[in-house]
Amino acid sequence: xxxxxxxxxxxxxxxxxxxxxxxxxxxxxxxxxxxxxxxxxxxxxxxxxxxxxxxxxxxxxxxxxxxxxxxxxxxxxxxxxxxxxxxxxxxxxxxxxxxxxxxxxxxxxxxxxxxxxxxxxxxxxxxxxxxxxxxxxxxxxxxxxxxxxxxxxxxxxxxxxxxxxxxxxxxxxxxxxxxxxxxxxxxxxxxxxxxxxxxxxxxxxxx
Amino acid sequence: xxxxxxxxxxxxxxxxxxxxxxxxxxxxxxxxxxxxxxxxxxxxxxxxxxxxxxxxxxxxxxxxxxxxxxxxxxxxxxxxxxxxxxxxxxxxxxxxxxxxxxxxxxxxxxxxxxxxxxxxxxxxxxxxxxxxxxxxxxxxxxxxxxxxxxxxxxxxxxxxxxxxxxxxxxxxxxxxxxxxxxxxxxxxxxxxxxxxxxxxxxxxxxx
Numbered sequence: 409x410x411x412x413x414x415x416x417x418x419x420x421x422x423x424x425x426x427x428x429x430x431x432x433x434x435x436x437x438x439x440x441x442x443x444x445x446x447x448x449x450x451x452x453x454x455x456x457x458x459x460x461x462x463x464x465x466x467x468x469x470x471x472x473x474x475x476x477x478x479x480x481x482x483x484x485x486x487x488x489x490x491x492x493x494x495x496x497x498x499x500x501x502x503x504x505x506x507x508x509x510x511x512x513x514x515x516x517x518x519x520x521x522x523x524x525x526x527x528x529x530x531x532x533x534x535x536x537x538x539x540x541x542x543x544x545x546x547x548x549x550x551x552x553x554x555x556x557x558x559x560x561x562x563x564x565x566x567x568x569x570x571x572x573x574x575x576x577x578x579x580x581x582x583x584x585x586x587x588x589x590x591x592x593x594x595x596x597x598x599x600x601x602x603x604x605x606x607x608x609x610x611x612x613x614x615x
Numbered sequence: 616x617x618x619x620x621x622x623x624x625x626x627x628x629x630x631x632x633x634x635x636x637x638x639x640x641x642x643x644x645x646x647x648x649x650x651x652x653x654x655x656x657x658x659x660x661x662x663x664x665x666x667x668x669x670x671x672x673x674x675x676x677x678x679x680x681x682x683x684x685x686x687x688x689x690x691x692x693x694x695x696x697x698x699x700x701x702x703x704x705x706x707x708x709x710x711x712x713x714x715x716x717x718x719x720x721x722x723x724x725x726x727x728x729x730x731x732x733x734x735x736x737x738x739x740x741x742x743x744x745x746x747x748x749x750x751x752x753x754x755x756x757x758x759x760x761x762x763x764x765x766x767x768x769x770x771x772x773x774x775x776x777x778x779x780x781x782x783x784x785x786x787x788x789x790x791x792x793x794x795x796x797x798x799x800x801x802x803x804x805x806x807x808x809x810x811x812x813x814x815x816x817x818x819x820x821x822x
Binding site: 436451537541543544575601612 | 630633634635637638639661662663666668671674676679680681683686709741745748749750752753755769782783789806807813814817819822
């Protein structure tokens with residue numbers, strides 16, 4: 409296991425990273441250290457997210473920070489119950505991908521990460537899902553800036569998760585972000601060269 | 616009209632901003648200066664986006680950078696045709712919001728911005744829309760870092776835009792980002808205090 413990334417104690421004297429540095433450094437983590445997470449660091453990320461643009465500026469997002477161990481257990485149990493059903497039903501190519509990555513119905517990170525951030529969107533607002541995921545983009549870069557790691561975990565049947573959080577009917581659970589210091593030695597999944605995803609003026613025209 | 620924000624000529628000696636600074640500073644722009652945009656700055660943003668996480672790491676996004684004036688005209692004409700239909704059909708509260716913001720069917724920024732970045736997602740891939748909007752979050756922070764402004768414009772009937780770009784059937788147009796230096800004097804739309812969107816452990820519990 410790789411040594412745990414810890415936040416520098418002299419953060420104020422560090423110079424900030426560029427967006428490309430944060431984006432490049434940032435990788436998905438499924439194994440978290442027991443090191444506690446500063447509450448203030450999670451607030452920082454939510455504060456950044458709250459500045460994101462949204463459809464008609466309706467700010468459709470709501471965040472539930474979970475740090476109560478009993479609540480984390482309830483979230484994990486509800487998610488794993490769904491995952492068992494889901495893993496039995498996914499199409500072949502995704503199942504092969506799950507197997508190749510050792511991803512099973514078990515989601516230990518939901519109790520092992522010191523904190524979870526559940527992200528909801530109000531589906532009565534325009535572009536609620538799109539706006540909320542844009543804000544999640546802000547959050548994961550802000551986490552990286554604080555040397556924290558996460559995973560954009562999406563429960564298989566999010567509509568069944570509303571009752572666990574006592575969320576109102578109009579809110580959809582978009583993701584649960586487990587938050588902590590990484591103890592995951594897995595390297596970042598490779599990315600296609602960005603040029604392969606970029607065209608100029610028309611589809612397939614080289615940029 | 617506010618003076619045009621220009622990129623510093625000594626970017627390499629500037630220290631980068633924190634995510635919260637970029638997020639706070641960044642505001643939606645509908646009026647763009649004629650100042651040309653460096654092609655390299657847009658590449659920088661796409662490069663950052665290509666590092667984003669995505670469902671099963673399928674990287675479902677494709678970007679079409681539009682800088683040909685004739686192509687910008689075609690994009691604008693197609694969008695405005697849709698907007699006329701859409702504005703006639705939106706529900707009352709959204710229509711009031713449009714009117715209060717002076718938003719009409721006209722989209723001059725689609726030809727006035729020096730560049731457009733059309734963002735597509737492959738709908739055959741898992742969480743294609745979610746992943747692509749997360750990547751858009753990266754892009755708009757990267758643009759802000761380069762002192763560039765944008766607007767996350769979503770055409771009303773994106774399925775009708777595929778033919779304009781000659782995009783394949785499985786790709787959905789998620790957004791068109793006009794990119795340029797802001798000449799828009801409109802202040803940032805106010806945000807709710809972030810604490811109002813944050814709960815702890817259960818819905819409505821104060822964080």
